[in-house]
Amino acid sequence: MKIAIIGTGYVGLGTGAVFADLGNEVIGVDIDAAKVALLQSGTPHIFEPGLAELLARNLKAGRLRFTTDYAAAVPDAELVFICVGTPAGPHGGADMRHVRAAARAVGGHLTPGRRTIVVNKSTMPIGSGDLVGALLSEEAPAGARFAVVSNPEFLREGSAVRDMQHPDRIVLGSTDRGAAEAVAAIYQPFDAPVLITDLRTAEMIKYASNAFLATKISFINEVAAVCEATGADVRQVAAGMGLDPRIGPQFLAAGIGFGGSCFPKDVQALEFMAEEANCHPQLLRAVLEINRDGRRAFVRKLDRLIGGLEGKTVAIWGLAFKPNTDDLREAAALEIIADILARGGWVRAYDPAAMDGARATLASPRVAFCADAYEAANGVDAVALVTEWNEFKGLDLARVRDGMRAPILLDGRNLYDPRELAQLGFTYRGVGLPTSADGIDLPEFSQIAPAVTLAIGDDK
Numbered sequence: 001m002k003i004a005i006i007g008t009g010y011v012g013l014g015t016g017a018v019f020a021d022l023g024n025e026v027i028g029v030d031i032d033a034a035k036v037a038l039l040q041s042g043t044p045h046i047f048e049p050g051l052a053e054l055l056a057r058n059l060k061a062g063r064l065r066f067t068t069d070y071a072a073a074v075p076d077a078e079l080v081f082i083c084v085g086t087p088a089g090p091h092g093g094a095d096m097r098h099v100r101a102a103a104r105a106v107g108g109h110l111t112p113g114r115r116t117i118v119v120n121k122s123t124m125p126i127g128s129g130d131l132v133g134a135l136l137s138e139e140a141p142a143g144a145r146f147a148v149v150s151n152p153e154f155l156r157e158g159s160a161v162r163d164m165q166h167p168d169r170i171v172l173g174s175t176d177r178g179a180a181e182a183v184a185a186i187y188q189p190f191d192a193p194v195l196i197t198d199l200r201t202a203e204m205i206k207y208a209s210n211a212f213l214a215t216k217i218s219f220i221n222e223v224a225a226v227c228e229a230t231g232a233d234v235r236q237v238a239a240g241m242g243l244d245p246r247i248g249p250q251f252l253a254a255g256i257g258f259g260g261s262c263f264p265k266d267v268q269a270l271e272f273m274a275e276e277a278n279c280h281p282q283l284l285r286a287v288l289e290i291n292r293d294g295r296r297a298f299v300r301k302l303d304r305l306i307g308g309l310e311g312k313t314v315a316i317w318g319l320a321f322k323p324n325t326d327d328l329r330e331a332a333a334l335e336i337i338a339d340i341l342a343r344g345g346w347v348r349a350y351d352p353a354a355m356d357g358a359r360a361t362l363a364s365p366r367v368a369f370c371a372d373a374y375e376a377a378n379g380v381d382a383v384a385l386v387t388e389w390n391e392f393k394g395l396d397l398a399r400v401r402d403g404m405r406a407p408i409l410l411d412g413r414n415l416y417d418p419r420e421l422a423q424l425g426f427t428y429r430g431v432g433l434p435t436s437a438d439g440i441d442l443p444e445f446s447q448i449a450p451a452v453t454l455a456i457g458d459d460k
């Protein structure tokens with residue numbers, strides 16, 4: 001099929017590359033000429049495992065192209081996917097300015113005498129299908145026909161390509177069943193369950209799914225705070241809970257909470273929509289508040305551990321909002337670093353993928369950017385692990401310890417084994433772990449089967 005993708009960010013680029021790989025003819029449109037030039041030359045402007053190969057293969061095969069020009073992409077397309085950003089607006093609702101601009105531009109380039117299916121893939125508030133339909137109507141030339149389908153995306157950054165190629169469900173909402181079925185056909189090779197609903201229900205499925213996952217994270221983080229205060233081990237609590245199939249083991253990894261371009265803004269947008277509709281979104285408010293508190297509590301704990309941050313230097317391991325991405329949007333590290341600086345501290349930062357973005361975002365003379373985790377830890381008063389990249393798991397921690405001014409490690413993701421760190425001479429603190437009065441916590445964690453403990457860590 002001939003497909004136009006509007007917006008070539010994490011979702012649009014992944015979607016376009018995967019659809020091209022299935023043999024479709026895909027053109028990506030973006031208003032950012034620098035991004036388009038990079039993509040056209042075969043270089044992804046974002047880091048996603050497997051994306052560079054997919055891009056190269058499909059550019060070479062001539063199935064994938066990029067342009068800034070709607071006229072080169074929309075008139076011939078059978079399907080047009082809107083994948084532009086919907087960031088948080090000033091009052092918490094989704095900022096729909098990019099969607100409006102994209103819908104108007106698409107409408108103006110529809111072809112008279114043809115029928116085009118416009119697919120809302122961005123996460124858009126309930127009612128956006130009608131809004132996009134109205135904007136298309138306003139701009140479309142006489143004789144152009146179109147249908148609007150909502151097709152929310154569930155991919156996770158860090159595994160965007162794999163998630164697109166192995167979706168667990170395809171949700172399609174439309175008032176035009178034939179149009180929804182035509183979109184379903186494109187996903188047919190993936191053999192995933194397809195749910196066809198009305199427009200508003202499909203839009204709500206996306207918000208409700210993200211809000212539920214965020215709730216699970218805030219839930220376990222609240223439990224972690226109680227564990228820490230009462231001497232229980234949240235890792236074992238989560239493992240014990242997760243064995244109940246009604247609960248399941250995923251998204252029960254206690255830590256410093258969720259970030260990124262989706263959970264925070266989507267929960268906030270759902271809260272906003274609920275308030276606008278005179279509902280009382282008490283649970284959603286609590287989910288966001290617990291998440292904010294987790295970051296503040298982390299810095300307070302750090303402050304206590306090193307006897308005040310004023311004049312002290314802390315290594316921050318991990319800046320991206322989660323591993324395997326360079327995305328810094330709503331990353332916990334940014335807030336944590338700002339808090340450390342506000343308390344008079346200094347920072348030595350390192351991330352395996354997000355250094356360029358971090359340099360642009362964190363311009364302060366009190367933040368040093370380091371080449372690796374060892375360099376970051378050199379001479380510091382404490383290490384704070386913020387993002388659980390795999391490479392941090394494999395570090396030589398004795399070498400890290402020897403380079404530090406004081407061997408203090410605050411683990412915001414429970415990546416390390418407290419027993420091992422204590423044996424190495426670290427003062428170690430995780431999240432929701434019991435701590436004895438002398439600061440050594442040594443719970444036995446051996447009764448839990450490895451398969452179960454591994455499954456818990458599947459975070460957004």
Ligand SMILES: NC(=O)c1ccc[n+]([C@@H]2O[C@H](COP(=O)([O-])OP(=O)(O)OC[C@H]3O[C@@H](n4cnc5c(N)ncnc54)[C@H](O)[C@@H]3O)[C@@H](O)[C@H]2O)c1
Nearest residue numbers: 007009010011030031084085086098101102122123153157
């Ligand atoms: N990132 C994720 O993990 C993820 C997952 C599921 C759903 N979503 C949703 O998908 C949408 C896109 O997210 P993203 O992370 O890919 O955003 P992004 O910011 O990475 O990409 C958006 C792209 O759209 C382009 N753009 C903006 N206005 C445009 C216009 N008028 N015409 C053409 N291009 C335009 C921007 O230049 C940018 O390249 C959002 O609604 C988001 O909530 C994101």
